[in-house]
Amino acid sequence: MVLLALSLALALGLITILGSDYVRASRNLEALTLYRKVLTAANRLSAERGPMNSVLGEEPAADGPAARKLAKFRTVSDQALAEITPDDGNEITRRLVDRDKLDNVRTSLAAARRAADRLSARPLAERDTTEIRSVIAGMFGVVETMRPVVLAAMAELMEHDISLTGHALTGLMLGDLREYAGRLGSFLAPSIAARQPLSATAYDELILTHGRVLQIWQSLEHQLALHVDAPELVAAVGEARIRYFRDGLDLIARLSAEGKTGHYSVTTEQMTLQYVPTMAPLERLRDGFLDDMLAHARATRANSVHWLQFVVAFTVLIVLTNLLLLVLARRRIFRPLLQARNHIVALAEERNLDQPTRVSRHGGEIHELFAALESLRLKLRERLRLTERLKVQAETDALTGLLNRGTFDRLGQDDSGFADLPVETGLILMDIDRFKLINDTYGHIAGDQVLRATAGLVVEMVRKNDLVMRYGGEEFAIVLPSTSLRTLARIAETLRAAIAEQAIALDDGTEVLVTASFGVATGRRDGPGWKILIEAADQALYMAKAEGRNRVGVAGEHGLAGQVVADRVRAA
Known part of the structure; x- marks a missing residue:
């Protein structure tokens, strides 16, 4: 009964843990889905x-193509806002979306639309x-006004699960990239119309926004480089480089040059038809x-x-098995199990390690149990002797207290x-x-x-089972x-x-700032694999040094079998 109770307790503990993981995963999925809708709503407002x-660059035409397109975009925007409206019966929507902030967005949107409709109703010649x-x-x-809604949703998402921080920030940056790209065209539209x-102000706004677009893209490239296992994203990045950062920005540059004289080669409608398609890869990249x-x-x-x-x-299998064992074993098994318990306690306390465990008088599974205990005794005795030998050896570095180079070499x-x-x-070499x-x-x-x-900082930050060693110098x-x-x-x-x-304070009070370069690789530590792994990490470290230091070099996915490819890994 005790064995059955212990088995059930262990199984129920695992079920509780896995159930919690499932609930958390479900909530994460729901929260990420809503966060995507929030980002989509922000993008719809920008695309409007x-x-x-x-419309502002044409004569009034209530049923014209541009007016119909604007009406369609407005409907899409309203639908996107409706989809993120908090539901009192849904905890996720209540937490991620602030109703008051969303109401402010609707008020601001209504006022902006009324102003646009009043101006577009006047003849083109009367609009300055x-x-x-x-x-x-x-x-x-x-x-x-929509941005506080997005930021509040992102903050709640990260508070809900800190592991979602990277996804949340990257999604926000992709939305910002589309927004600022759209603003470049909007800055030109009044003058073209x-x-x-x-004006000097409009020209300055163009320059500043252009720089902001490039800055966001540079940060995003580092983040998206981590998603090499998603071919759709890789393709979208390549398309964005060509369609927008070459063709789209070339168009903006040409129209900006024409803006110095006021002699434009396009109307606002023509500019929209040429420029908006170049931003489509940015939207596909965000959606991807x-x-x-x-x-x-x-x-x-x-x-x-x-x-x-x-x-x-x-768990069901454990319960059935234990019930069967209880019926079949009865008293024949309890006594040997008690003996086995005593042996286990003795082994745990490292007692009687030189006294063999007798296994011959027990049969069947009990025989195997005592044979396993004997095997365990031999291994514990071997490990104890090894431990005693290792204690005699100098296995730590006297200066840093880390494991030394000799210990590192024994790993392979x-x-x-x-x-x-x-x-x-995995191996990280740090210099x-x-x-x-x-x-x-x-x-x-x-x-x-x-x-x-530096050694103390590294030890504090790595995981408990990771080994930190002084490799040399x-x-x-x-x-x-x-x-x-x-x-x-x-x-x-x-x-x-x-x-x-981290500033390092010296004994005389001086604070020193240092940086370090890293080379990372994965592989095997048996046979020739250990040497190959070290060489791969060392080459990645060398590449990090060669590219300017204070960065991480990463051995490529196939780097251990051939040439090592070093990638720069930097936080956005």
Whole structure:
């Protein structure tokens, strides 16, 4: 009965944990789905400016193509806002979407639309640049009013699950990229509609917004580079580079040059028809990223369901098996089990390790149990002796307290002391940048302080089962068992940022800022794999140094079998 109760308790504990994982995964999926709708609503409001610019550049035509297109876009915007309206019966919508902020968006949108309709109803000759710019500024204001809704939803999403932070920020940046790209065309629209030269203010706004677009794109490229396993995203990035950052920005540059004289080669409608399609890849890139985000969330939830089903089935099997054992075993098994318990306690306390466990008088499964205990005794005795030998050896670095180079080398030598360490492992090689300059400037004692402080920071930030070692000089090695290349890159980037931001106080009160370069790779630590893994990580470190230091070099997915490809991994 005790065995059955313990089995049930263990199974119920696993079911509780996996059930919690499933609930969290389901809520994450629901929250990410709503967050996508919020971003989509913000984009719809931004996209509404395109057809509005066309209407403002034409004579009044209530049933004209531009007016019909604007009406369609307005309907889409209203539908998008309706989809994110908080539902009192849904906790996720109440938490992610602020009703008051959303009401402010609707009020601002209604006012901007009325202003646009009043101006577009007047003959084109009676509309001046200032009035057109004021109407466009009103639509800018709508987007700015929507921004607190997006930021509040993003904050709630990250508070709900901190692991969603990266997805939330990248989604926001993709939305901002589309918004600022659209503003470039909106800044030109008033002057084109009035056939007047660009004002100095409009020209300055174009320059500033153009710089903002490039800045966002540079940050996004680093983030999207982590999604090499999503071919749709990779293709969308390539299309955006050609269609928008080449063709679209070339069009903006040409119209900006024409704006110096006021002699434009296009109307506002023609500009819209030429410029808006170049922004389509930006929208596809955003949608592709959000689709990938949701697909990942769905896969996580499905995985939780599968594990939950497996554990439930396994629990039923455990219950049936234990009941059968209780019926068949009765008193014959309890006494040997008590003896086995005493042996286990003795082994745990490292007693009687030289006294063999007798197995011959027990039969069947009990025989196998005592045979396993004997095997365990032999392994524990071997491990105890190994531990005693290792204690005699100098296995730690005297300066930093880390494991030393000798211990690092034994990882690849089939040392029995590391038999429990998985063969598949990740490796991060880290080198403090310009350490000789620190020694030359502040002295070797200060250099030793920098080494100790850096080692302490790394130990605090890595996982409990990771091994941090002094590889030599100012170089450190971190062994991370069973860790993917993407996770290694994120960990290395986190360490790089933390070291760069942490000032090290010397004994004389001087504070020193240091940086470090990293090389990361994955591979095997058995046979020739260990040497290949070290070479791959070392080449990645060399590439990081060659590209300017203070960065992470990542060995490519196939780098361990051939040439090593180093990628820069930087936080946005």
